[in-house]
Amino acid sequence: MIDAAPEQIVPDSEHKGLVARLPQPWRNFALLARFDRPIGWWLLFWPCAWALFLGGGGHRWGLLAWMLLGAIAMRGAGCVYNDIVDADLDRKVARTASRPVASGAVRKKAAWGWLLALCAVGLVVLVQLRWQAQLVALGSLALVAAYPFMKRITWWPQAWLGIVFSWGAPTAWFAVTSDNVPAFAALYAGCICWVIGYDTIYALQDREDDALVGIRSSARAMGGHVQGGVSAFYAAAVAFWALAFWLVREDTLALVALLPMAAHLGWQVLTLKQDDGLDPLVKFRSNRFAGLLMAAACYVVGMA
Secondary structure (H helix, E strand, O other), X not given: OOOOOOOOOOOOOOOHHHHHOOOHHHHXXXXXXOOOOOHHHHHHHHHHHHHHHHOOOOOOHHHHHHHHHXXXXXXXXXXXXXXXXXXXXXXXXXXXXXXXXXXXXXXXXXXXXXXXXXXXXXXXXXXOOOHHHHHHHHOOHHHHHXXXXXXXXXXXXXXXXXXXXXXXXXXXXXXXXXXXXXHHHHHHHHHHHHHHHHHXXXXXHHHHHHHHHOOOOHHHHHHHHHHHHHHHHHHHHHHHHHHHHHHHOOOHHHHHOOHHHHHHHHHHHHOOOOXXXXXXXXXXXXXXXXXXHHHHHHHHHHHO
């Protein structure tokens, strides 16, 4: 099952000490599901929390916990699938060459087994939801399956990621209510723009390697206008979210709740250092805190 272990944890791992304490085979599978990088499941989870709170389900903490578990499991499953599909490309990029499948630490057959195990956890979460939310959640499967191929056929794989990574919003909304679809649609549109913005920042780390191996990204497509482009997507996200808030609660004070999130996104763009190898990663990770700010705003507006 295991051929070899990567010599070191992937460069942007957040919890090297914790993962390093695992037995080697377990460590490889933990790396494969990106358990060393919780930022990914936080970013998948936050749209779930936002929709749950804005849809009036702020008191349903049990459901929120199930969605957190689902985000962890399905983000892991998505990473495993992505690494299986992208193994050849990953070997050509410095930041991804040490990933378990690309490096040979985990064989593809074992990776498929791990993928099924993570999907089984996702299935347990799925059955906790209303049937309407179950149908919405299942609708994401084809989109998730297509995502790894987007970087080969479009300059904007981040847009596809936005559609996929924001899917928790419609799922959570229909888990608590089927009303006010325009508000949910505005929230979802804002989430997509937010994902495009932060994943463009993340893609700055790989621009040189991506150009060498022919991987397309919004960071490459924007060229020297990344800050302007990310600013536009973040501004669109805030505008859509403001519309969602207004459709839920026609009160100017509801829009004030959005100001901390807007200020944080503005800080990301204004202080972004594109050519600094570390700064794009720092700004990308800061969206975990941004998600908390937005969750607080959605809770205030949705429960008022």
